[in-house]
Amino acid sequence: MSSDAVTATTEPARDPDAPPHGLGVSLPAADARAKTEGTFPYAADLWAEGLLWAAVLRSPHPHARILSIDTTHAREMPGVRAVITHEDVPGTPVHGRGTADRPVFASEVVRHHGEPIAAVAADHPDTARMAAAAVIVEYEVLDPVTDPEQAFEAEPLHPDGNLIRHIPLHHGDPEAAGDVVVEGLYRIGRQDPAPIGAEAGLAVPRPDGGVELYLASTDPHADRDTLAACYGLEPERVKVVVTGVPGATADREDRGFQIPLGLLALRTGCPVKLTATREESFLGHAHRHPTLLRYRHHADAEGRLVKVEAQVLLDAGAYADTSAEVLAAAVAFACGPYVVPNAFIEGWAVRTNNPPSGHVRGEGVMQVCAAHEAQMDKLARNLGIDPAELRLRNVLATGDVLPTGQTVTCPAPVAELLQAVRDHALPPLPKDAPEDDWLLPGGPEGAGEPDAVRRGVGYAVGMVHMLGAEGADEVSTATVKVHDGVATVLCAAVESGQGFTTLARQIVQETLGIDEVHVAPVDTDQPPAGAGCRGRHTWVSGGAVERAAKMVRTQVLQPLAHKFGMSTELLQINDGRITSYDGVLSTTVTEAMDGKELWATAQCRPHPTEPLDESGQGDAFVGLAFCAIRAVVDVDVELGSVRVVELALAQDVGRILNPAQLAARIEAGVTQGVGIALTENLRTPRGLVRHPDLTGYALPTALDAPDIRIVKLVEERDVVAPFGAKAVSAVPVVTSPAAIASAVRAATGRPVNRLPIRPQAAVVTAP
């Protein structure tokens, strides 16, 4: 791991035995022990005296008219305490993350398999499930629209129509033409975020008529506002307490069960709990947008891009969710991190009767990356240029203009990243290291035959934007309290495993020189910090914590500085000791505080962005992060089985704040990308979710994960970001599937235009 730029802040010599401390060190996570020992409380572990169990009745049809709902039998079952339907929603009957278009309970029409219709509270989970099954719903089954291409012509599936958003991006000269033209049609499957812990929650009624919900929410304030609106309560009377989050690579929670949970608690006056089964989890939460992409790249004889034309069609499923934002990212980054003088990209997000799609790490951008990188491979092949070299001739750098007309102002070391992975030594071939145990495609007890295995090397470069785009107000608030030499951070940024609490502790250690820092549990009584996605907490919540800590620092130092007639800038805090520049003054933070308790609250709000206009132009993005990956795969060309041998990655990280955590985030992202590339696809024939379990939906295991080599981390500080650090989790997810597809292409000579790569697409039939 390169660390050339880490030593920018001057650190005095520390006791080598002292625990790691401050920014740039691998501080271990505070909750690691509890999680390892199984004592960490997740939402599914909660229990309250006298609680009832909830169950949600979900639609078995992807599209049907509801003729009648009869809850009589369910209500009469012994042990059932409440049965609620659309008639029992006291507040706003619709909700939705991006657009409020989704009914709390379906009333007239069901638009996807798994849509909630009724909910039950009973004294036993089995009773609740049986009662939910006893609700008699009479359906008139309608033909589902499951092909997004049919959605344009189909009868409107929703009062808002079938077209959720259309962006026609026009940039440059439409008449421009290149010497070489390559075309391609690409399909990306439906990835499920598949959090390891399924959804769960507990709602507890309050004596004041309000309700408290204990949820594994990653955006507690937005959830609270939605819940309050649906309950017809003021937001102050609904409180969301965030419990342990068992994994989140997306908006992990399904409001389809959260809202009924609180309604049932309000209705019965009892605590109500629900733990989703894996099947419900697959039916409830949002998936990655299945995407159809059509591309035409024009290039000159040297391989320089002249024009890119593309059509991007996102299958949003039955409800809009965040599809409009996802489409903006897909269209804006459809050409990838390349200089493209002329770009004409049309994007549509359309409604179908498939399960709803929404935010999943790298959304929109991952799909287009697979397509634009496939196009670059095609160009390289047509022109007879090395694929890495062709990419290097086109890469973006700081100062270049994106197809949206936005100038790249942040560091964009794409060429450096790509050269780093290209120049890294290739892993040895089995014939060069015959003593090693070679894991063939198909696994240790698989059917792999060395004679049928071919190796391929492929490249991909990718980019993501950080923070919300198109004018979203990305603000976060944090409070830092110091008392008795112990600092506490209060910030509603949810720790979902991404390491925010560790980072917050490091920021306070760095700024205040205090070792013992605690991060308080999150609830909605704290000011909002926003959703945990697109690297926002590293940026805005980390920035808010730093500002609050600096304000506390000033409060500590001001009286001392005043007393000694010097400015606070001349005082330093290190390891709990305050020293002046000349060494005359030396005291401890605890002494300087003199038993006082110091508080400071601060906000961080990045510079504003603007929406894309009617031709897809505008400064819509706050920051960009880049990554280059070289994939090495082994393919058994008779069986079509693929093993990813190694992924070499170079990434633009701005500044390394915690090396171990950063490496873990990159490895997690790359492995999620391996899933998209090879196995993860939630099948929904005729709109029905098939195999909603972890046997049918194959997540990568340790054996599927390749050797991940972090070849280079480029630390060029992004001046507008707090600490100059960029978010690291999303861009490996975006880039690795494209790199793997490229390597399979190189190994087999097959086009590989669909992800996940099906075995029949990696078979070489002719000898």
Add this chain to the structure above:
Amino acid sequence: MGQREGAAGLTTHAPQAAQAVTLPTTLDEAVAALTALPAAVPVAGGTDLMSAVNSGQLRPTALVGLGRISEIRGWQYQDGHALLGAGLTHARMGRPDFAALIPALAAAARAAGPPHIRNAGTLGGNVASAAPTGDALPVLAALEATLVIAGAGGARRDVPVSHLLAGVEMLGPGELIGYVRVPLLHAPQVFLKATGRTGPGRAVASVAVVLDPARRGVRCAVGAIAPMPLRPLDAEHWVAQLIDWDNGRAIVPEALDAFGEYVAAACIPDPVPAEDGSVQQLPPAVLHLRRTVAALSRRALGRALS
């Protein structure tokens, strides 16, 4: 993230419901327990059963645990056969001493899943749940294994494994699979399986090939592509004649290729021409499956003869 116990009367521990569980120590006691409580469900490794229980598809009122019956957790020898206890775990069958006896069954056991599944899942459970993807099943079919079924009053009856898997003979009420009798052939055996990934996964197709040098026979079974393992008998007889049994079991490479194609075509036949003589093509996914079966069969026989 701190502990939240105590807040609003919340704890993190739910009381567990008690269940009626019997833990017999002999096969006959287990049969007696099942006969006495007809609603009870026998459970060995529980790798299939418990996922049905956890998902609410099965709510057994009582369980008869088979884990303490030591007589079915090992094996014994019986005139040229091994009598394998139905309680043998995949982990146990995967070990070298077992692999020396019945190599294909050991290979199937090692491929049967991740270590925690192999530690729990049993041979008898694999037969009883009879999932098409059960990895031991094609091996047992190729070995023409016989099940020893334990019934009330110490009764024992033999049922060929293929009869049970095909539903020709079923387990009666209160009956348990006690043992699996397999011949000891003292010759190479191969089990190969194709999955969609490098990590442990369910078979897309699997092939078991066993050689029977005493009878100069080759026996082959294809798993996972049909509800039960398929035996391509014609292909077996045909290829057995091409092997030079007295000369290091040599075979020409073309015969291996042809054997693969033969097995694949037998298991996934071409569509029957319609009345007007037009032939419908197999869908691409089925063609790929046929190619997979052909490659697996060719490789399996090639490895067995090499």
